[in-house]
Amino acid sequence: MPTQLLRRIGHGIVYPITGLFSRAGLLAAVYYAFLSPAFWREMRAVLAGRARYLKLVLEGRSNRFLLIRNTHRLEKGLLMRPARDVFALDYIEETVEAFGQAVHDRDGCDPGQLGWSNDILAAYFDSVDATHPLVRSLRDRFRAVALQPGAACRVPYHRRAEAGAQPVPFDDLLALSRHRKSVRWFLDRPVPHDLVRQALAVASLAPSACNRQPYEFRFFDDPGRVAELATLPMGTKGWSSNIPMFAVIVGDLSAYFSERDRHAIYIDASLAAMNFMLALETLGLSSCPINWPDVGWRDRRMAKALDLSPWQRPVLCLAVGFADPEGLVAFSEKRSLDRIARFDG
Numbered sequence: 001m002p003t004q005l006l007r008r009i010g011h012g013i014v015y016p017i018t019g020l021f022s023r024a025g026l027l028a029a030v031y032y033a034f035l036s037p038a039f040w041r042e043m044r045a046v047l048a049g050r051a052r053y054l055k056l057v058l059e060g061r062s063n064r065f066l067l068i069r070n071t072h073r074l075e076k077g078l079l080m081r082p083a084r085d086v087f088a089l090d091y092i093e094e095t096v097e098a099f100g101q102a103v104h105d106r107d108g109c110d111p112g113q114l115g116w117s118n119d120i121l122a123a124y125f126d127s128v129d130a131t132h133p134l135v136r137s138l139r140d141r142f143r144a145v146a147l148q149p150g151a152a153c154r155v156p157y158h159r160r161a162e163a164g165a166q167p168v169p170f171d172d173l174l175a176l177s178r179h180r181k182s183v184r185w186f187l188d189r190p191v192p193h194d195l196v197r198q199a200l201a202v203a204s205l206a207p208s209a210c211n212r213q214p215y216e217f218r219f220f221d222d223p224g225r226v227a228e229l230a231t232l233p234m235g236t237k238g239w240s241s242n243i244p245m246f247a248v249i250v251g252d253l254s255a256y257f258s259e260r261d262r263h264a265i266y267i268d269a270s271l272a273a274m275n276f277m278l279a280l281e282t283l284g285l286s287s288c289p290i291n292w293p294d295v296g297w298r299d300r301r302m303a304k305a306l307d308l309s310p311w312q313r314p315v316l317c318l319a320v321g322f323a324d325p326e327g328l329v330a331f332s333e334k335r336s337l338d339r340i341a342r343f344d345g
């Protein structure tokens with residue numbers, strides 16, 4: 001039987017079932033509980049992430065994600081207009097506690113970010129009403145563990161000096177964006193790690209929800225490891241064997257105490273990936289983003305190869321290398337602007 005006919009028969013069977021179970025949330029839950037395990041791995045990873053987050057809090061261990069989020073909430077409080085006499089009363093205690101634990105544990109927390117938390121907490125206690133009893137007691141607790149102020153004070157600042165000065169003209173950004181294409185044919189040339197590090201410096205500046213940056217870029221350029229990993233995603237068929245460097249961006253679901261944030265790993269990692277890919281182009285390198293399909297055996301193989309924790313999920317893979325000038329790139333015409341946006345007034 002021709003493939004096209006088989007496919008139509010398959011669609012004809014699945015369509016009424018999906019249509020029926022999509023009518024209500026409960027029906028959808030029944031479908032994915034009993035008829036399809038498609039979401040099981042994701043649900044388990046989200047739960048494992050929440051459990052990990054809560055375990056650190058309950059055991060009184062340093063939880064860098066809690067500290068980063070709360071530090072960011074405080075810095076937003078400090079830049080509010082008009083300035084408030086007192087704020088953050090519902091989370092300042094856990095923030096001071098998390099800061100103390102991070103100072104004690106050290107290893108879990110980025111030193112620069114610990115300094116940022118220190119500066120923000122110092123600015124908070126300098127700016128809020130110290131006659132408030134909770135503020136006063138927590139200020140003393142904070143000051144007992146506070147770090148020496150560093151050279152840079154990482155508190156909200158005015159961008160007046162930068163106002164009007166465009167570091168990159170629009171036309172240059174447009175040209176760079178046009179120049180970047182998904183490249184699938186590379187020269188047989190190693191990718192210098194220092195160039196990758198330069199591009200990572202740009203990736204790390206991408207925005208992320210509450211500044212959590214809940215991802216890690218994992219790079220492989222040993223030919224054996226690249227061969228092992230590059231065939232795992234489904235989208236490298238036919239060109240996986242010429243990838244000089246293969247990257248997997250791994251999301252960390254232990255950054256969240258609630259399911260409501262479960263999509264943030266995908267968004268944050270993708271924003272960083274875009275910065276990374278554009279930066280690679282400025283350094284003479286090219287890349288191709290590669291979809292990570294949520295398929296059981298592929299997920300298990302990748303998790304084993306990368307030694308992932310249950311709360312870590314591959315988000316996206318990337319092929320990186322020097323483009324082979326003889327290799328073709330796809331045109332991939334883009335949608336017109338009036339199709340991708342609406343100004344609704």
Ligand SMILES: Cc1cc2nc3c(=O)[nH]c(=O)nc-3n(C[C@H](O)[C@H](O)[C@H](O)COP(=O)(O)O)c2cc1C
Binds near residue numbers: 330
């Ligand atoms: C999330 C994502 C997943 C992708 N997955 C694959 C893939 O598995 N295999 C592939 O060859 N290209 C993949 N691509 C590249 C797209 O096909 C490409 O970005 C698109 O056709 C637009 O072309 P351009 O990047 O050259 O502008 C992916 C791109 C994105 C953003």
